[in-house]
Amino acid sequence: MSQEAVERILGRMLTDSCFRARMSESPESASRLAGFLLTPRELRLLSGVELPCLAELSCRLDPGLCRASS
Numbered sequence: 554m555s556q557e558a559v560e561r562i563l564g565r566m567l568t569d570s571c572f573r574a575r576m577s578e579s580p581e582s583a584s585r586l587a588g589f590l591l592t593p594r595e596l597r598l599l600s601g602v603e604l605p606c607l608a609e610l611s612c613r614l615d616p617g618l619c620r621a622s623s
Contacts, residue, residue: 558589562599567607569620577604 562584566573575583580600586589591599611619 559595559599560591562587562591564604564617565620566602566604567611568614570608570617571620573604573607573611606614 560577565587566576572573572587576584577598580596581591584596584599
């Protein structure tokens with residue numbers, strides 16, 4: 554997987570609370586369902602992202618930048 558894909562996943566984790574929750578439960582499943590095929594190393598590294606920090610930063614973003622919850 555490319556650096557661009559990892560950045561897209563991080564961006565989605567920041568702007569999509571439902572995706573962030575799915576990533577916290579199963580990074581492999583959530584990323585695969587979103588169309589990303591990650592290497593084991595990338596999955597391990599993304600699993601180490603501190604989701605509470607992303608959630609806090611997400612709250613500081615303009616709501617127009619975030620995906621609406623359904």
